[in-house]
Amino acid sequence: MSTDNRSVKHVFIPPDPHMVGDGFRVHSFFPGNPVMDKKRMSPFYLMDYNAKIDFSASDHQRGVGVHPHRGFETVTIAYHGRIAHHDSAGNSGVIGEGDVQWMTAASGLLHKEYHEESFSRDGGLFQMVQLWVNLPAKDKMGTPKYQEIANSSITRVPVEGGSIEIIAGEYQGAKGPASTFTPMDVMNLRLQAGSTLQLDLPATWNTGLLVVEGSVKVNGIDAPLDHFVLMDNDGSRFTVTATEDTLVLLLSGEPIDEPIAQYGPFLMNKWEELEVAIRDVSTGKFGVLED
Numbered sequence: 001m002s003t004d005n006r007s008v009k010h011v012f013i014p015p016d017p018h019m020v021g022d023g024f025r026v027h028s029f030f031p032g033n034p035v036m037d038k039k040r041m042s043p044f045y046l047m048d049y050n051a052k053i054d055f056s057a058s059d060h061q062r063g064v065g066v067h068p069h070r071g072f073e074t075v076t077i078a079y080h081g082r083i084a085h086h087d088s089a090g091n092s093g094v095i096g097e098g099d100v101q102w103m104t105a106a107s108g109l110l111h112k113e114y115h116e117e118s119f120s121r122d123g124g125l126f127q128m129v130q131l132w133v134n135l136p137a138k139d140k141m142g143t144p145k146y147q148e149i150a151n152s153s154i155t156r157v158p159v160e161g162g163s164i165e166i167i168a169g170e171y172q173g174a175k176g177p178a179s180t181f182t183p184m185d186v187m188n189l190r191l192q193a194g195s196t197l198q199l200d201l202p203a204t205w206n207t208g209l210l211v212v213e214g215s216v217k218v219n220g221i222d223a224p225l226d227h228f229v230l231m232d233n234d235g236s237r238f239t240v241t242a243t244e245d246t247l248v249l250l251l252s253g254e255p256i257d258e259p260i261a262q263y264g265p266f267l268m269n270k271w272e273e274l275e276v277a278i279r280d281v282s283t284g285k286f287g288v289l290e291d
Contacts, residue, residue, distance in 0.1 A: 004237070006207070011221060021114075023062030039260065071140040074101075074133075080127040089144060108285070154177065160195060189240060191240065196240070214243070
């Protein structure tokens with residue numbers, strides 16, 4: 001691994017938010033960012049960030065109705081609030097604060113996700129991240145599966161002035177519970193004000209950091225709350241210094257060097273494969289799920 005310092009490429013302010021369904025008010029940092037092409041954070045293709053928002057109490061469960069997925073994984077990290085989900089294979093579940101749902105859509109399924117019933121009834125603080133993680137071509141038509149990762153099962157490594165929560169990947173020999181198709185790190189960095197963490201990641205891996213709580217300096221460059229820091233690929237080592245008590249989501253992974261074809265909720269390699277996916281949904285091959 002290189003010992004060269006890695007520099008900050010860009011610090012992004014949160015883009016204007018938009019609603020996904022009626023339950024998720026998100027800032028979409030990528031794709032669609034003019035500074036970043038569709039492979040710039042590969043294997044991470046999309047990041048929707050629902051910054052903190054208070055939802056009022058409601059008899060209606062806000063969320064996203066039935067929709068298909070094929071060719072990738074969705075990773076939902078809950079910081080505040082509770083989400084329920086169902087799919088066309090009969091799977092269902094609920095994630096709450098600190099939990100993670102890692103869904104491998106692969107060959108395809110129908111899915112819906114919405115505010116959990118008691119959370120909808122009472123209302124409250126809501127904050128989530130959803131990632132789309134690309135799959136290599138050889139795995140895109142595999143069998144769908146879920147990894148329901150409870151907060152209690154996430155690996156925690158103490159560091160000076162805080163801790164690292166490993167969802168996927170490893171830090172100093174400690175490994176996270178999520179299994180992945182390509183090498184990657186998905187971690188929460190919890191740091192107390194004034195503490196500094198030095199990270200050493202492969203220079204060829206695409207790396208970014210989302211400031212979920214507080215604020216930090218990355219290599220001395222300010223990164224306020226709700227901002228996303230894109231690292232350059234010019235070295236391996238960099239520092240994160242907490243200017244107040246902070247929580248940072250770290251994403252780093254080995255790029256998937258394959259063509260990308262994306263349309264709506266499908267992420268494949270060729271346009272012809274997207275046409276097949278659309279046809280398979282319309283002919284019922286993704287199963288049935290009531291809205």
